[in-house]
Amino acid sequence: MKNLYVSGYRSFELSIFQENDPKITRIKEVLKSNLKEQLEEGLEWVIISGNLGVEQWTASVVTGLKEEYPELKLGIIYPFKDFGSQWKENNQEKKIAVEAQADFVDSVSHAPYQNPGQLKNHTQFLLQHTDGAILVYDDEFPGKTEFFYKEALKQENYQLSTISFDDLQNFESY
Structure with missing residues (x-):
């Protein structure tokens, strides 16, 4: 697998409202472990x-893993132009900081949000690429990830892996 999409719950869906919430550390540990496995396979x-x-x-x-795996690249593909423009200022600052870490940033639709079809097109683009x-x-x-999850299940030869709440709770860090 060379190109991997990673997504999941929004912070509010997990009742995470502080950057120092220990749940974030656990999620990052599990993601890092999963990504390292994929990197060993050619990600x-x-x-x-x-x-x-x-x-x-x-x-x-991903930014942290680049120290050990400098060939790893981060891409951000928004569903539409001006994605996140309605967010609070501190969240827009987070978005800008993440963009600065990325190797590629673009959007599927180059128009601002107009209709739910843009979100569907975004999902199809991600599944195809x-x-x-x-x-x-x-x-x-x-949660909001359910739509992508259901669409991914319909795809032939698409490698879908989920990290459940049980996986997060039972993860043993090394």
């Missing part, structure tokens, strides 16, 4: 959509 690109929560924490993990996905997602607790 080149990690793609995110820039959402607050798992995706931005993934960007942080990545070999698989890691989702921090538990189907017993659906």
Whole structure:
């Protein structure tokens, strides 16, 4: 797998409202472990959509992994132009910081948000341009990631891996 999409819950879906929440550390540890396994198998690109929560924490993990794996690249592919422009100022600052870490930033639609079709097109683009996905997602607790999850399940030869709440709780760091 050369191109991997990573997504999952938004921070508010996990009731995470502080940057020092210990749940973030656990999620990052699990993501790092999963990404290292993929890197040993030839992973080149990690793609995110820039959402607050798992995706931005993934960007942080990828940036850290670049020290050991300098060939690793981070791409951000937003669903539409001006994604996140309605966010609070501190969240927009986080978005800018993540963009500064990325090797590639673009959007599927080069128009501002107009309709839900842009989100569907974004999902289809990601499914067509990545070999698989890691989702921090538990189907017993659906969230905004559910749409991508269900679409990914329909794809042939698409490697979908999920990190459930049980996986997070039972993860042993080394």
